[in-house]
Amino acid sequence: MSSRIHECIVRIGETIKDNKDFLTDLDREIGDADHGVNMARGFTAVEDKLPADETDIGAMLKKTGMTLLSTVGGASGPLYGTAYMEAGKIAAGKTEITAADFGAMLEAAIAGIQKRGKAVKGEKTMLDALIPAHDAFMEKANAGADLVTALDAACAAANEGVEFTKTIRATKGRASYLGERSIGHQDPGATSATLTLETIRDFLKE
């Protein structure tokens, strides 16, 4: 029997793989045309390695992160790897997640990405989707909203964040080598982060 968290991770992998060409095309514009390929390779390995019956959300996320770390290949490998592992620490021993838990997990994931990549908001990275998403999530959650409602707000903010990345110049990551030429294109990592949040929300709605 496949656990809920296993199904959720598999679903994220499916979304990533469905969007492999899209993400790679985005990375072709401002990078080295591999973000979709990288992430799809990572999630294929994740699917192969994850124990389907694991119910401990923390343990599952930790394993997901470790696998992404060694299989993705690009900057997104250690960044997403750290994000999943840090979120997993918060969820250790839990088999269900509340809005407060998810807020703390997202916060830990963001802190992990920042520790690794040394980027802040506004540098045209995945953080430009995740930080506004976390802000919007907390605003709803603090007002008493349930997980799915707060995630709806998070996804809307993440999408706005992706739009915002079109307007700015990259100062971190490979795209920063392009200077002004990076303006006008949306960031691949911000896009994959948004797709991930949307998949989690859609999964929780079912």
Add this chain to the structure above:
Amino acid sequence: MVGVVIVSHSPKIAEGISDLALQMAKDYKGLRTAAGLEDGTIGTDSVRIMNAIQDADEGDGVVVLADLGSGVISADMAIDMLEGSVKAKIADAPIVEGAVVAVVEASIGSDFDRVIAETEKTRDFRKVS
């Protein structure tokens, strides 16, 4: 003796830099590379980097040279994963010049801090004056 690890996205780059550096210190045995993914694809893999650092270490520490972007992020992650079991540091230096100096310095038996310091001096090497 201090070890040296070359981290690159490309196995060809790492191999070329190794060849170049070892020309200056033929008998040096502490040089390792961690480049590309396991299947040879261009990319960086923190686990491979961690293994290379462990392999290069004789107990005197390991200086890491990395190429662009995720080379640095993955090397940083690899060092964190070692949890202090190996004294390792990324030298803030250009990878080619840095590797040559690091290998020469390590091969003459300089200690960890000195290898790092000499390697990082290559940041200021002028090519055209």
